[in-house]
Amino acid sequence: MAVYLCAQLEESFIYRGIFEKSTTVKMSYKSLTTYVFTLLLAWASNSVWAQEADIEAGKTLFKNLCAACHNRNMKDDLTGPALGGVEERWADYPREDLYKWIRNSQALIAQGHPRAVELWNVWKPTVMNNFPNLSDQDIENILAYIEYEYTKKDEVATTGGSAPRGPTTGAGQDNTFLIATLFVILAVLALVLARIVANLNYLMAAKEGQEVERKTLMDILTSKSVVSFVIFAIVVVGGYTTVNRAIMLGRQQGYQPDQPIKFSHATHAGLHKIDCQYCHDGARRSKHSIIPAANTCMNCHRAIKKGSKYGTAELTKIFASVGYDPSTDKYIENYEQLSQEEIEKIYKKWITDEYVKDKGTLDAEGELEIEEQWEGIVRSLTTETKPQIQGEIPWVRIHNLPDHVFFSHAQHVSVGKIECQKCHGPIEEMEVVAQYAPLSMGWCVNCHRKTEVKFADNEYYKSYERLHEEIASGKRDKVTVEDIGGTECQKCHY
Numbered sequence: 001m002a003v004y005l006c007a008q009l010e011e012s013f014i015y016r017g018i019f020e021k022s023t024t025v026k027m028s029y030k031s032l033t034t035y036v037f038t039l040l041l042a043w044a045s046n047s048v049w050a051q052e053a054d055i056e057a058g059k060t061l062f063k064n065l066c067a068a069c070h071n072r073n074m075k076d077d078l079t080g081p082a083l084g085g086v087e088e089r090w091a092d093y094p095r096e097d098l099y100k101w102i103r104n105s106q107a108l109i110a111q112g113h114p115r116a117v118e119l120w121n122v123w124k125p126t127v128m129n130n131f132p133n134l135s136d137q138d139i140e141n142i143l144a145y146i147e148y149e150y151t152k153k154d155e156v157a158t159t160g161g162s163a164p165r166g167p168t169t170g171a172g173q174d175n176t177f178l179i180a181t182l183f184v185i186l187a188v189l190a191l192v193l194a195r196i197v198a199n200l201n202y203l204m205a206a207k208e209g210q211e212v213e214r215k216t217l218m219d220i221l222t223s224k225s226v227v228s229f230v231i232f233a234i235v236v237v238g239g240y241t242t243v244n245r246a247i248m249l250g251r252q253q254g255y256q257p258d259q260p261i262k263f264s265h266a267t268h269a270g271l272h273k274i275d276c277q278y279c280h281d282g283a284r285r286s287k288h289s290i291i292p293a294a295n296t297c298m299n300c301h302r303a304i305k306k307g308s309k310y311g312t313a314e315l316t317k318i319f320a321s322v323g324y325d326p327s328t329d330k331y332i333e334n335y336e337q338l339s340q341e342e343i344e345k346i347y348k349k350w351i352t353d354e355y356v357k358d359k360g361t362l363d364a365e366g367e368l369e370i371e372e373q374w375e376g377i378v379r380s381l382t383t384e385t386k387p388q389i390q391g392e393i394p395w396v397r398i399h400n401l402p403d404h405v406f407f408s409h410a411q412h413v414s415v416g417k418i419e420c421q422k423c424h425g426p427i428e429e430m431e432v433v434a435q436y437a438p439l440s441m442g443w444c445v446n447c448h449r450k451t452e453v454k455f456a457d458n459e460y461y462k463s464y465e466r467l468h469e470e471i472a473s474g475k476r477d478k479v480t481v482e483d484i485g486g487t488e489c490q491k492c493h494y
Helices: 002-016 029-044 055-066 095-103 105-110 114-123 136-159 176-207 217-221 224-247 265-271 294-301 312-322 340-359 364-381 409-415 420-424 441-450 465-473
Strands: none
Touching (some): 055 136, 095 114, 095 136, 105 114, 176 217, 294 312, 312 340, 312 364, 340 364
16 A cells, blocks of 8 residues: 555656656645645545445345335346346446436436436336435445345355355444554655655755755644644544534434334234234324334233244233233232232243143243243333333334424325335334334435325315316326425424
């Protein structure tokens, strides 16, 4: 790297007229230091230091963003085309064109891009979702996962072995230390070069009989140009980091925390087809969809007391939170006043009875399992601020919006007739819920610009007489959310 830097510096200096091919030095140590540090900042953001594609991150992004429309085997069409070999199909065009297609396909079609128009002619009127907030690295991660899934099945078929597990380097790799080390090395090199130039200037001046004060290393480090540049670099890097972090504050696309109870949406919403609004009944009538109370769970689980996957382990946590004794099929009187020891006896008896019913006897393995299930109940239902088992379940919130943002589920669900999956993704396929959408302002505004308002048989929109007349006369073929003020600032911000 150092040799490469020196070669680049020499070539750049001669090209810019900083050094001539003669021995005359035309550049002071100040301008050299400034130039080298500027070069370093440019290289710090260059793709030379870009992270390798992260297959695991790509898997998460694909599952949350792409799997609703594209087949996971990467070989068969679904709502959208099979994605296997997508990089080869775009190989005749700049890589940036593929990025643009993924972020905003309709914009690329409008520009007349040959590949984009070709795809649109095959798949219209199906419109691909826009993902303007995906970074280049995010897209590379998704493409790496697609290629991995597409090729691994072929490898298994031809070799007869197991599927490859993916690269062990690059996935989740943090290059911060490497970048910092390289930056320090290059910074030291810049100071050495500055010192060399200072000495050359001194020798040339002495040869010509001029009196020049010889600069020490400390003089160079504390000079006005170096100090000014360091302050400038700190302000730029600090400002960029602060703004970038502030923009992402509260938005955690792909965030998938473990919950106190292993609740599977794939089982409830997918397998058993329970409607989202049965549990999240606030979605149709209020701003918040609400986290369902345990009483909602008890509507079914008073009859279904053992889970198909976890047995008594997870459902007993619900029983313990509300004070329901599954052994007697009754709610426990004065449950809030019971001690943890008393609660422990009640639910350990239930777990033990069910274990014996399944196994026929209580052995050492059973005793260990009973103890582990009880510890899981205590761990899941108690926190630093909630020392008691009794009471609400401490679910971990996933979706957050800033306080200055107004969002109403009722407006979107009851009036706009938007499906839950539009914002939350294929929730019926998720074992553990993750944040599907970026929830950024750009994402919301873009949706409002392209989403068609469902005017037909919708009482809410009867007041928009002019728009109804324009549709009836053929002057307008659709109305988007933007047309009824959906992009006005005050609609979403207090």
